[in-house]
Amino acid sequence: MPLQYRAAVLHGPQTPLSIETVTATALKPADVLVRIRATGLCHTDLEVIEGSLRYPMPIVLGHEAAGIVEQVGPDARGVKVGDHVVLSWNPHCGHCFYCDRDSPILCEEYLGKGPQAVSFDGEVRATLGNGEALRQLMYLGSFGEYCIVPDQQAIAVPKEIPFDRACLIGCGVMTGVGAALNLGAIAHGDSVMVIGCGAVGLAAVQGARLAGAGRIIAVDLNPAKLALAAKMGATHGIDASQEDVVAVARRETVGRGVDVVIESAGSPAAFRTSTEAVRPGGHVIWLGKIDVDKDTSFRWGSLMQEKRIRRVSYGNTRPRRDFPLLARAYLEGSLMLDDLISRRIALDEINDGFAALKRGETIRSVVTFD
Ligand SMILES: [Zn+2]
Numbered sequence: 001m002p003l004q005y006r007a008a009v010l011h012g013p014q015t016p017l018s019i020e021t022v023t024a025t026a027l028k029p030a031d032v033l034v035r036i037r038a039t040g041l042c043h044t045d046l047e048v049i050e051g052s053l054r055y056p057m058p059i060v061l062g063h064e065a066a067g068i069v070e071q072v073g074p075d076a077r078g079v080k081v082g083d084h085v086v087l088s089w090n091p092h093c094g095h096c097f098y099c100d101r102d103s104p105i106l107c108e109e110y111l112g113k114g115p116q117a118v119s120f121d122g123e124v125r126a127t128l129g130n131g132e133a134l135r136q137l138m139y140l141g142s143f144g145e146y147c148i149v150p151d152q153q154a155i156a157v158p159k160e161i162p163f164d165r166a167c168l169i170g171c172g173v174m175t176g177v178g179a180a181l182n183l184g185a186i187a188h189g190d191s192v193m194v195i196g197c198g199a200v201g202l203a204a205v206q207g208a209r210l211a212g213a214g215r216i217i218a219v220d221l222n223p224a225k226l227a228l229a230a231k232m233g234a235t236h237g238i239d240a241s242q243e244d245v246v247a248v249a250r251r252e253t254v255g256r257g258v259d260v261v262i263e264s265a266g267s268p269a270a271f272r273t274s275t276e277a278v279r280p281g282g283h284v285i286w287l288g289k290i291d292v293d294k295d296t297s298f299r300w301g302s303l304m305q306e307k308r309i310r311r312v313s314y315g316n317t318r319p320r321r322d323f324p325l326l327a328r329a330y331l332e333g334s335l336m337l338d339d340l341i342s343r344r345i346a347l348d349e350i351n352d353g354f355a356a357l358k359r360g361e362t363i364r365s366v367v368t369f370d
């Protein structure tokens with residue numbers, strides 16, 4: 001008897017997710033069946049719902065999740081039944097041009113199959129009630145009671161970390177902390193500006209703190225998010241609706257500009273501000289996204305002075321190394337995850353959760369399963 005489970009299915013852009021009973025396929029040899037216990041609503045999922053990020057449908061979204069391994073295929077490595085896992089959304093083949101150059105995020109196998117939302121073998125891992133193939137975002141699709149993933153995407157973490165907090169490590173927290181720790185080249189005492197204090201930005205603030213930054217300037221339009229940033233390590237907060245962000249950056253750095261800017265707002269204004277606020281020779285890291293077909297503009301003079309700009313998706317993570325580290329950092333008290341969760345909701349409330357995310361009311365809504 002094939003496994004049936006409830007999942008939130010997107011049939012077309014700008015339509016509500018529909019909660020349906022779907023059917024899992026049989027496990028392939030290197031697959032792992034994960035019972036999802038918690039999954040976060042990320043802005044990237046919203047971009048697919050809104051149509052600014054385009055995927056084939058019907059599809060199960062959700063790519064920030066934690067759960068329990070229920071079954072493993074005979075060739076699955078790295079996890080066993082009963083392990084608590086955080087899911088990674090960066091499957092990679094290990095033997096292509098980019099994998100050989102230590103850039104698994106650019107894996108040609110994944111970038112080839114990923115946009116079709118099918119697995120490495122070109123097949124899906126679930127079907128709708130009428131038998132139609134059901135695609136899975138990033139080989140995951142965690143907005144359901146279960147999902148089948150390649151073994152490399154299920155990363156065991158300590159069982160002490162609660163699932164609703166563990167799931168955040170799988171996308172938003174890894175993206176922000178990783179940008180600061182793995183890419184930001186933040187030296188002890190450096191000045192760091194974080195533009196946009198959603199889940200990713202608040203994680204970047206914490207990454208800057210863990211890296212030993214001297215000044216951490218948080219920028220947002222929402223005073224409540226700035227207050228959270230202060231709690232997580234920001235030394236300054238700027239309400240961009242009230243103050244000139246670039247002027248403050250210069251004032252705080254004797255006119256030079258900050259050493260590192262981490263952009264996590266995903267707006268043309270934020271991209272532009274990032275190049276203006278960084279000092280000559282400084283680092284700019286872009287984490288946010290806008291519609292893939294839209295242009296964005298800069299003042300040429302802001303780009304001239306040896307500034308290093310990098311667009312990054314997943315904090316240059318190596319999940320098997322980083323996920324357990326972040327879980328332990330939470331358990332030891334140096335990484336704050338509790339305050340990133342604004343709401344815990346049931347799967348049936350997922351459309352309300354996305355509406356709240358779109359209105360900017362929540363840092364993270366997390367779907368939890370009883
Ligand atoms: Zn995400």
Ligand SMILES: [Zn+2]
Binds near residue numbers: 096106108110
């Ligand atoms: Zn590859």
